[in-house]
Amino acid sequence: xxxxxxxxxxxxxxxxCRFCAMMGKLQSKLKHSTYKYRPDAIIEERIQTxxxxxxxxxxxxxxxxVAALNSDLCVSGGKDKTVVAYNWKTGNVVKRFRGHEHDIxxxxxxxxxxxxxxxxxxxxxxxxxxxxxxxxRQQLSGHAMVVTGLAVSPDSTQxxxxxxxxxxxxxxxxxxxxxxxxxxxRNLVTHLCWVPREAYVLQAxxxxxxxxxxxxxxxxxxxxPAKQHIQTYCEVSEDGHRCLxxxxxxxxxxxxxxxxxxxxxxxxxxxxKGHFQTVASCVFLPRALxxxxxxxxxxxxxxVKIWNQDTGACLFTLSLDGSGPLTSLAVGDTISLLCTSxxxxxxxxxxxxxxxxxxxxxxxx
Numbered sequence: 001x002x003x004x005x006x007x008x009x010x011x012x013x014x015x016x017c018r019f020c021a022m023m024g025k026l027q028s029k030l031k032h033s034t035y036k037y038r039p040d041a042i043i044e045e046r047i048q049t050x051x052x053x054x055x056x057x058x059x060x061x062x063x064x065x066v067a068a069l070n071s072d073l074c075v076s077g078g079k080d081k082t083v084v085a086y087n088w089k090t091g092n093v094v095k096r097f098r099g100h101e102h103d104i105x106x107x108x109x110x111x112x113x114x115x116x117x118x119x120x121x122x123x124x125x126x127x128x129x130x131x132x133x134x135x136x137r138q139q140l141s142g143h144a145m146v147v148t149g150l151a152v153s154p155d156s157t158q159x160x161x162x163x164x165x166x167x168x169x170x171x172x173x174x175x176x177x178x179x180x181x182x183x184x185x186r187n188l189v190t191h192l193c194w195v196p197r198e199a200y201v202l203q204a205x206x207x208x209x210x211x212x213x214x215x216x217x218x219x220x221x222x223x224x225p226a227k228q229h230i231q232t233y234c235e236v237s238e239d240g241h242r243c244l245x246x247x248x249x250x251x252x253x254x255x256x257x258x259x260x261x262x263x264x265x266x267x268x269x270x271x272x273k274g275h276f277q278t279v280a281s282c283v284f285l286p287r288a289l290x291x292x293x294x295x296x297x298x299x300x301x302x303x304v305k306i307w308n309q310d311t312g313a314c315l316f317t318l319s320l321d322g323s324g325p326l327t328s329l330a331v332g333d334t335i336s337l338l339c340t341s342x343x344x345x346x347x348x349x350x351x352x353x354x355x356x357x358x359x360x361x362x363x364x365x
Contacts, residue, residue, distance in 0.1 A: 055091035055365035058084045063340040065328045067107045067116070069130070074330065074338050075116050076346055077104025083118045085130055088332060088348055091365055097128050099136050106191075108150035108159070110173070117159060119147035125161055127176075138176040142169045149192030151201055158215065160201045162189030168203070170218050180218035187211070191233045195262065196240045202262075204231035210245045210260065222266055229254035236262065237284045242269065246279035246297060257282045257297050259309065272307045274314045275299040281329040284309075288334055289351050296359075298339055300325035304349065306359055318359040320347055 061079040069075050069085065073094060077083045083097040083104060102121035109116040114130035115137070123143050126136035142161070149162030158179070159171040166187045170180040188206035195202060200221060201213040210231055212222040229247040236243045243262050249255035257272040257279055277300035285294045285306070293309040302323050306316045320326065324342030332338050337349040337359070348363040 052361055053363040057345045058086045058365050059345060062342045063345055064104055065107050066330045066338045066340045066346055067109050068330050068332050069109050071333045075107050077107055077118055079103045097134055099126055105148055106150040108152045110152055110156045117150050119150050121146040123147060140171055140176060142178055149189040151192040151194040153194050154196055160192055162192050162203060164188045170215060182218040193234055193236050195236050196238060198240055202234045202236055202243055204234040204245050206230045210234055224260055233281050235282055244282045246282045248278040250277055252276045255279055270312045272312050274305060275301050277301040280327050283329050283331055286334045290357055296329060298326035298329045304339055315357050316359050
């Protein structure tokens with residue numbers, strides 16, 4: 001690869017541009033290093049000096065959501081009404097899916113499968129197959145307003161959907177039929193996730209609460225203490241023992257993530273404060289990344305932060321300047337994160353241990 005790169009540097013500009021376009025890569029850039037200091041001289045933010053690849057964009061407008069289909073592919077959606085399967089290791093679009101009439105709001109993948117669901121502001125949920133037709137395998141219609149939550153059961157037999165119509169619906173994945181329906185007043189759903197190896201679904205809401213639903217009959221099993229701001233997102237740890245939720249806010253008011261105990265006590269364990277605008281997404285990071293358990297958050301303040309899960313200490317902050325609000329986070333593989341944004345598509349981030357725990361932007365597409 002190195003001799004080829006050296007040869008290309010001597011090639012005419014037209015040939016070079018044509019070659020890069022065929023590879024799906026627009027250009028590589030050098031990101032300059034900047035440091036911001038607090039009055040106590042502690043480094044608060046760092047942007048690493050590193051070359052990164054700028055690939056052909058997956059979308060032509062704001063990207064709202066991304067999910068990892070496997071260790072090579074991600075599935076994303078946004079305001080261009082298109083669902084895109086993208087190989088984030090090569091920078092190539094694998095397939096585009098069109099069928100929704102409005103913005104894509106959520107995506108949920110079936111476990112160890114090439115199939116996934118997308119939800120939209122058109123109130124529809126569609127099921128797609130990466131290796132099948134470009135047309136949806138199923139179209140699920142059961143909500144009166146925008147669908148804002150999707151969660152697939154651990155055994156991939158059921159799908160739970162939530163909406164701003166205050167309603168949750170449980171579907172049979174095999175038949176596409178509605179199994180259960182439940183409604184709670186003022187429960188404007190913002191996100192859903194299924195608890196691993198359990199029959200429970202976690203749900204965040206605009207009424208500032210996080211609810212735990214029992215899918216057996218679709219009944220509310222527990223309501224966590226209400227927060228001061230809208231709960232925008234929720235996530236469950238791989239062992240099913242803990243969950244995260246994050247809050248809207250502005251100017252540092254609100255703008256936090258909260259760790260909850262999902263077991264017997266179901267108490268608040270820790271809070272992660274440091275963002276200055278709405279925290280839109282939060283994820284548990286693989287345990288292999290650090291000696292301590294860590295989590296990541298993304299915010300409308302253009303920053304991704306890594307936190308010590310147990311102490312609440314911010315370990316690293318990456319500023320994605322010019323990206324606009326960050327909308328979604330997903331774990332790509334054991335060292336990679338995918339982050340969506342309003343203005344610059346999807347960012348590929350990598351955890352680096354070469355000089356302590358750091359997060360680097362390595363590509364954008």
